[in-house]
Amino acid sequence: PGNSGGPLVNIKGELVGINAAIFSRTGGYQGIGFAIPSNMARLVMDQLIKEGKVTRGWLGVTIQRITPELAKEFGLKKARGALVGDILKGSPAEKAGVQRGDVILEVNGKKIDHVEALRNTVAQSKVGSRVRLKMIRDGKPMTLKVKIEELPQDVAELSTGKSEERVTEEDALAGVSVVDLTTDIAKQLGLSREEDGVVIIRVELYSNAEEAGLKKGDVIQEINKRNINNLRDFNNTVSRIKEGDTVLLFVNRGGKKFYITLKVFS
Numbered sequence: 238p239g240n241s242g243g244p245l246v247n248i249k250g251e252l253v254g255i256n257a258a259i260f261s262r263t264g265g266y267q268g269i270g271f272a273i274p275s276n277m278a279r280l281v282m283d284q285l286i287k288e289g290k291v292t293r294g295w296l297g298v299t300i301q302r303i304t305p306e307l308a309k310e311f312g313l314k315k316a317r318g319a320l321v322g323d324i325l326k327g328s329p330a331e332k333a334g335v336q337r338g339d340v341i342l343e344v345n346g347k348k349i350d351h352v353e354a355l356r357n358t359v360a361q362s363k364v365g366s367r368v369r370l371k372m373i374r375d376g377k378p379m380t381l382k383v384k385i386e387e388l389p390q391d392v393a394e395l396s397t398g399k400s401e402e403r404v405t406e407e408d409a410l411a412g413v414s415v416v417d418l419t420t421d422i423a424k425q426l427g428l429s430r431e432e433d434g435v436v437i438i439r440v441e442l443y444s445n446a447e448e449a450g451l452k453k454g455d456v457i458q459e460i461n462k463r464n465i466n467n468l469r470d471f472n473n474t475v476s477r478i479k480e481g482d483t484v485l486l487f488v489n490r491g492g493k494k495f496y497i498t499l500k501v502f503s
Contacts, residue, residue, distance in 0.1 A: 242255065243255070253275050297330045336374065451486075455490050
């Protein structure tokens with residue numbers, strides 16, 4: 238405590254990090270601390286000395302961790318890489334042709350085993366440089382080149398909304414009830430009007446949906462990579478799902494978009 242910004246050294250007295258914070262439930266020290274790695278601190282220091290500011294590379298995607306369930310749905314042999322959940326308009330990723338559902342496995346030959354690896358690799362990439370992304374799309378390998386841009390000061394968050402309100406049949410999809418996303422509901426959820434979908438108004442306690450992490454207020458925009466624009470799309474798609482199937486949902490939660498796998502019916 239009180240040493241934030243101070244050096245973290247190993248038993249040889251070598252600098253390995255900069256102390257940043259502690260984990261504590263009471264405000265006192267409980268033996269767990271957090272530090273910025275020294276190699277990252279050096280990059281920041283060098284930029285401040287040379288340019289007077291810190292610049293970070295930007296790809297313009299939202300990403301999520303690959304779980305074993307998602308790995309199966311996206312045709313991966315094992316759970317590794319970073320799954321693209323959304324692409325910001327006008328971003329380097331959009332210009333290069335990156336698509337939602339792509340799984341990024343390498344950047345310039347460097348393996349991406351988890352989302353933090355992608356964030357750090359892109360952030361530390363030189364602005365204006367071109368990087369090679371090795372990805373999986375629809376189960377097939379592919380490569381794209383992307384020109385890295387500087388991370389904007391304010392990256393706008395994308396959102397959602399519209400349509401006539403109706404409710405699904407009870408438990409149409411493993412313990413959730415949904416309605417069309419109207420303008421009023423979108424406004425209440427802090428979403429925009431450009432996107433469609435159905436919003437969850439109830440998640441049954443102890444259901445598969447609750448276990449999968451779905452919440453009231455989530456907006457379902459895809460089921461098994463089929464666009465869900467309204468309640469009719471939702472019901473038509475759900476009607477084709479068989480008992481025991483695992484479905485892939487694309488969800489918008491307050492502007493944050495991600496994939497969830499859900500086993501329907503018990």
